[in-house]
Amino acid sequence: DVKVTQSSRYLVKRTGEKVFLECVQDMDHENMFWYRQDPGLGLRLIYFSYDVKMKEKGDIPEGYSVSREKKERFSLILESASTNQTSMYLCASRIDRGFSYEQYFGPGTRLTVT
């Protein structure tokens, strides 16, 4: 089974802190994604990476950065956390199987910024 793990299930940080959210997948997938999920807004793509050291902005990259130093690990960084970044953060990993690009998700990190 594909396994995508996230470093924390719940996190509480103060405004202005630098926050690291870690995601690890164990299936050698090239593509990895960070989404945030907010009530009424569904899933919104923050950043994605299709290879080591490669990254692309998603729909809402402002206030975030990412790091992909190893294939299995994709980190989301909040340089200076703000209260409007309180959200559920979901990491996903994608397999390319013929014409079907399935995404596999981690359990999520619920971040609260106070």
Next chain:
Amino acid sequence: GDSVTQMEGPVTLSEEAFLTINCTYTATGYPSLFWYVQYPGEGLQLLLKATKADDKGSNKGFEATYRKETTSFHLEKGSVQVSDSAVYFCALSEGQNFVFGPGTRLSVLP
């Protein structure tokens, strides 16, 4: 661009009722279609998928048929259980593009 539309929730049903959650899509080509489920406090899990027209995906009593002529992928289950209470997301992938619907919350009452 590609998009996915789902019926507005929440949907509340009694146990053993029949479930339908509507999903329609807009795409330029021939996407693969997916249903994901999110249980409370959890991430999204792939529930079922279909990769071409007239394919039927099925899992855990849920099923959905890829209807190209109506650009739809409605989720159905004949008899829901309390444990099916969750948020359901319809999604499509076309090439490198992956698009989610807004999600539909289902509550099943005993």
